[in-house]
Amino acid sequence: MNIPSQTDVQVQRIRAIGLTVMNCDRSLHFYTQALGFKFVSDITVAAEDYNDLEGVTRANIRIITLQLGDELIELMEYLNIPSQPIPSDSQSNDLWFQHLAIVVSDMDSAYTHLRSFPIQPISTAPQTIPPGNEASGGVRAFKFKDPDGHDLELIWFPPGYWVSGNTKLYGAALVRLRERDFEKVIHKGGISPEWPLKYQDFEPYYTQAEKLNDFYWGEPDFPYPMGMVQNTGNVLADMIPAEAPPLMAPFVKLIPHFERHLLAQRSVGWWLQTEDLPDPNNQIRVVGDKIHIDYTLNNTEASDRLIHRWTSVLKSIPRSAKHVLPFSIYPRTHLPEQAVAHQCGSCRFGTDPQTSVLDLNCRTHDVDNLYVVDSSFFPSNSGANPTLTIMANALRVGDHLAKRLR
Numbered sequence: 001m002n003i004p005s006q007t008d009v010q011v012q013r014i015r016a017i018g019l020t021v022m023n024c025d026r027s028l029h030f031y032t033q034a035l036g037f038k039f040v041s042d043i044t045v046a047a048e049d050y051n052d053l054e055g056v057t058r059a060n061i062r063i064i065t066l067q068l069g070d071e072l073i074e075l076m077e078y079l080n081i082p083s084q085p086i087p088s089d090s091q092s093n094d095l096w097f098q099h100l101a102i103v104v105s106d107m108d109s110a111y112t113h114l115r116s117f118p119i120q121p122i123s124t125a126p127q128t129i130p131p132g133n134e135a136s137g138g139v140r141a142f143k144f145k146d147p148d149g150h151d152l153e154l155i156w157f158p159p160g161y162w163v164s165g166n167t168k169l170y171g172a173a174l175v176r177l178r179e180r181d182f183e184k185v186i187h188k189g190g191i192s193p194e195w196p197l198k199y200q201d202f203e204p205y206y207t208q209a210e211k212l213n214d215f216y217w218g219e220p221d222f223p224y225p226m227g228m229v230q231n232t233g234n235v236l237a238d239m240i241p242a243e244a245p246p247l248m249a250p251f252v253k254l255i256p257h258f259e260r261h262l263l264a265q266r267s268v269g270w271w272l273q274t275e276d277l278p279d280p281n282n283q284i285r286v287v288g289d290k291i292h293i294d295y296t297l298n299n300t301e302a303s304d305r306l307i308h309r310w311t312s313v314l315k316s317i318p319r320s321a322k323h324v325l326p327f328s329i330y331p332r333t334h335l336p337e338q339a340v341a342h343q344c345g346s347c348r349f350g351t352d353p354q355t356s357v358l359d360l361n362c363r364t365h366d367v368d369n370l371y372v373v374d375s376s377f378f379p380s381n382s383g384a385n386p387t388l389t390i391m392a393n394a395l396r397v398g399d400h401l402a403k404r405l406r
């Protein structure tokens, strides 16, 4: 079949989908309240050209435009001409059946919310498309009718890929397997066999595992964030003197290399990270031809509590446990200033030029074609490893730039 390309026929995109409705106000209420559409405009047209366009003479048409994500719909009410209702016996197999699919992030909540409105269901309840359907296996969907009988669908797509669970808490790569990873996977060089259990069997435990850092949000006697804990893996013998607490360092240096190696082999490293709070006096300046950092440590109570909390967790491991030495020490040290790694927020983004450098698209408030998409856009440090957020934001701003340059 010879299919013309988009450039051949000069089409570009779908601007909006129009729905003729009986009562614009009723539909406006439904689409904004039940489905979260945003109001864009409300106009009434009666011009002859417009009538010619619609093929309906002497019509006064009220058109309300609504937006969901990047998509627009137009609700059109013919104010002075009666409209025929959709046949009450209309079914999904009728030729005039067409529907809008509305993507939701949580089917159960969206469905519960929707059911508080007087909708007419088409599906009996949200349905999961069987895994055998290659294009849509695992997708959940629910079809229903709007107040005029237009067919709509809530649709939920399973996440294609989980990165780092709750990335607010983890910086390291803690990746959930995808649902397909539990199936037989045919590689070019061989076959990974099907797992005897599936993603759904692991799902609750994934969530539980990601809660390891729950005390990030504080404890009963300290209802403030304390920070997060990451395992740094093994300890290297040569790093012990450099990372030892200042008072211990001179003695550690005296330990012969072989014994230091044994010590390293029997040690576990932990990285504890507490959020550095925004402080206008903590800043980077150019002084002469040098970069000068002004920095005063803050939020120290939270950090101290986190260290004590984690040390007590480690101490609570029974000495009788396998691989635990009966005598353990828990030396701690702070990262020196020259080892800064998570600098954020030197060009904050925000809506107010008085308190931010960048607007929400990371364009400087003052210069039209200057964008900044590194970690400096953060309004505060967030207390979590920043890179995934920096990358996500760079992609988000890239999308904006591509649209702007179109």
Ligand SMILES: Cc1cc2nc3c(=O)[nH]c(=O)nc-3n(C[C@H](O)[C@H](O)[C@H](O)COP(=O)(O)OP(=O)(O)OC[C@H]3O[C@@H](n4cnc5c(N)ncnc54)[C@H](O)[C@@H]3O)c2cc1C
Residues within 6 Å of the ligand: 171, 172, 340, 341, 342, 343, 373, 374, 375, 376, 385, 386, 387, 388, 390
């Ligand atoms: C030791 C260490 C470990 C870290 N571990 C983690 C971690 O596990 N997880 C995590 O999320 N984050 C981690 N970070 C933090 C993370 O690396 C940074 O937050 C992140 O890379 C910052 O990204 P960015 O794009 O803002 O800047 P950068 O990644 O620093 O990119 C800036 C780029 O600009 C270039 N550049 C500078 N000046 C100029 C110039 N004049 N002209 C042209 N190019 C220039 C630089 O060469 C560089 O490539 C770590 C940082 C360090 C130092």
